[in-house]
Amino acid sequence: MGGHDAGSQHQFTGIAKYLNSYTITCVLTTYAGIAVIFLYLKKKK
Secondary structure, X not given: OHHHHHHXXXXXXXXXXXXXXXHHXXXXXXXXXXXXXXXXXXXXX
């Protein structure tokens, strides 16, 4: 059981590393979208 958990942990670390960079990209894209919408609404008023 311990050996299996260790293998899963190693695999999870690789996935987490990929998800981490993917999450950062997602967050930056989201903030950029919010900024564009905010500026558009501000300009509209």
